[in-house]
Amino acid sequence: MDNNGDAIRGQVRLVGFERLSHGLYQPTRPGLSADQAFLRDLRALMLILPTDAAFTHVTGARVLRWQLPNLPDNVPVFAAVRGDRRPRRHGLIASRLTLPSEVAVVDGLPIDSAEEILLRAARDLGVIDLVILLDSALRLGHVDPTRLGVLETSGRPGSVRLRRAHSLADGRAESAGETVLRIFHEVMDVPVEPQASIYDHDGHLIGVVDLLVTGMDRAHEYDGAGHRERRQHTVDLRRERGWSNSPYTRSGYTLDDLLNHPIVVMHELDRLLGRPHSLRRIQRWRTMIDESLYGERGRARVMNRWRRIVGVVEWSGTA
Incomplete structure (x- = not known):
């Protein structure tokens, strides 16, 4: 069996261990805050990810302590990997890194570049959701304008939406x-x-x-x-x-x-x-809400997309 800290890869049938994913266990640790438990789970998942993997999308955004949009409770873990080895696990979405990307280490975890995090999030989220991420990333000084501009004109999935969100972003927002x-x-x-x-x-x-x-x-x-x-x-x-x-x-x-x-x-x-x-203004606003995680249709669209990728997820606890 492999281990990473207190996590174990293999089959564990001992009292006091929790199953994090298929063949991945860790001791139960009551009393941890939500953020502490989240970071601990990510460290455990490094056991099943390639050594060149980096956390991205809203997973990377959370590790970087960006402000987040109205996410559901059970959000998959997003990782970017190089090569063809992409682990398939319940609750994990591993996408391929095809272009060079800077990886930083935050809280002991490999994190994708801020610009790539935003582009990958743009494939799923609405403009309002993206502006929330962008505002926070800009406020914290995490975004390189030149690199972001290159991605916005790259033609990659999400680039058009990211460009639109960037036009509405302002790094002065505090929440x-x-x-x-x-x-x-x-x-x-x-x-x-x-x-x-x-x-x-x-x-x-x-x-x-x-x-x-x-x-x-x-x-x-x-x-x-x-x-x-x-x-x-x-x-x-x-x-x-x-x-x-x-x-x-x-x-x-x-x-x-x-x-x-x-x-x-x-x-x-x-x-x-x-x-x-002007009804035009209110119609435009409602369209933006409907496309975001703040609207029922946008929320259902994103959740269904993630469900199709990761398999059956227990969504009953989402708000």
């Missing part, structure tokens, strides 16, 4: 929710400045807002789960009290607003700008 809110404003033809600093009448800094509508004293922010946590909520309230001595007005939007009530939000923006409503 996936902020990215979705900014894309909504882009689709609604409302120009905004991300992560804008605002000041009161005395010139004192009030804070930095997610989006500032260009040419107006209107701050639009994403209200997600992080803003409901006690400490963050206290910070938000303290900041908003400082707005009383300023010309700014704040509006908060949730993911539910953007996904389930976009017409209401569009009407608010149209009234703010004093313009008539």
Whole structure:
């Protein structure tokens, strides 16, 4: 039997071991966080992968700690390998590396280049999902613009979608929710400045807002789960009290607003700008949602694609 750390390749019939994949076991380790367990599983999978393999797609993105879109719970592990040896395992998608690619080691794991990670993700995900990955990768300084540009014009699968997502990306976003809110404003033809600093009448800094509508004293922010946590909520309230001595007005939007009530939000923006409503804008937004993991159709499309590749997966636990 082979081993890698505490993982074992072979047949194990001992109490206290869990089966990770066919012929791959590791001792149970209660108390690990989700991220710790994820990295441990990837290290174990190195036993069945070729030595030149690298984790890619959303697997690589997660190891690199990028912001992720609305992924289902049971996502396959994605790896890129050279040559013809591509392991076939339940829950593992191994694709072939045909062109030179830089591989980095992160947390002891081989990770594909940021540009290749994005291109491989573009084969499956929608534009909104990709922009979330791109925003985070740009913010962390992981993307080489020249290499990304080469991939966008390479004609490889996903290159057109990646190019479209790149045109909407902005490395100033701090969360996936902020990215979705900014894309909504882009689709609604409302120009905004991300992560804008605002000041009161005395010139004192009030804070930095997610989006500032260009040419107006209107701050639009994403209200997600992080803003409901006690400490963050206290910070938000303290900041908003400082707005009383300023010309700014704040509006908060949730993911539910953007996904389930976009017409209401569009009407608010149209009234703010004093313009008539346009069904074209809302239709474009709904199409983008339907193609992404935030829409039922897009989610089903991606899950069915992964299911066909990896075989039968227990999807009942997905949200």
